[in-house]
Structure formats: structure tokens, C-alpha cells
Amino acid sequence: MTTCGWANKITEITLFVEDLHRSKAFYQETFKLAIIFEDENCVVFDYGNTSINLLHKSNARELIEPAQVGGNGDGARFQFTIQVPDVDQVCDELKVCGVKLLNGPITRPWGRRTACFADPDGHVWEIAQVL
DSSP: OOOOTTOSSOOEEEEEEHHHHHHHHHHHHHHHHHHEEOOEEEEEEEEEEEEEEEEEGGGGGHHHHTTTTTTTTOOOEEEEEEEEEEHHHHHHHHHHOOOOEEEEEOOTSSSSEEEEEEEETTTEEEEEEEE
């Protein structure tokens, strides 16, 4: 299988959110990220080599049409994974921040220890430790 030379890194992830203020607070409190742009429709956070753009759902259609914007409750369609040196320690920190874990920490048969949580709009994040 060949890969496209232009597809070498992800620079931005746009998440469609129901309540921009609620999601902004979640990302600030949970990830301690710096805001690099903000207006009445979106908040963009610096996540190292990637920007996370929280876009109010009402503005999403123009970006993806003719595709449809999914609704809340449709179930998870993807998850983001962040590798960390100690999953248990990060889970403790998330709990202090008021983040409820969906699962974990779990030692997986494929050599990782993982745990998952969701943001207020149901976007699933996994923290993973290579064992």
C-alpha cells in the first residue's frame, strides 16, 4: 500500500459541539490548553503540533456539506488517543478535575494500559500507556 506524500501530519481537529461555553471550559480545565483563537462560533486550542477547534454545531454544515452533521446520541464514531507514561496517575488527575471515566484503567492484552473519558459532546478520548 502506498501513502500520499501530502498526508504526513494532522494539523487541526474540528469537533462540532452543542454548547461552546461548556466545551471550552471542559478543554481548559481538563487539558490546560492555551487558546490561540476565539470568536462567537469557535474556540481553537493549541495542542502542540495540532490545533483542536471547537466549532458550534450550527456552523458545521457549511464546512462539510453535502455530508450531514451527526446528532448527539448517535454513538461514538472515533476516539482520540494520547500516550502517557502512567495511566493510573493521569486517571487520578482527571478525577480531581471532575472528569468521569468511561472505563479503565484496564490492562489490555495488546500491551497497553488504557482508560477512556468523553468530553461534554461525547467525543471519546483514550489515555494509553505502553507496557
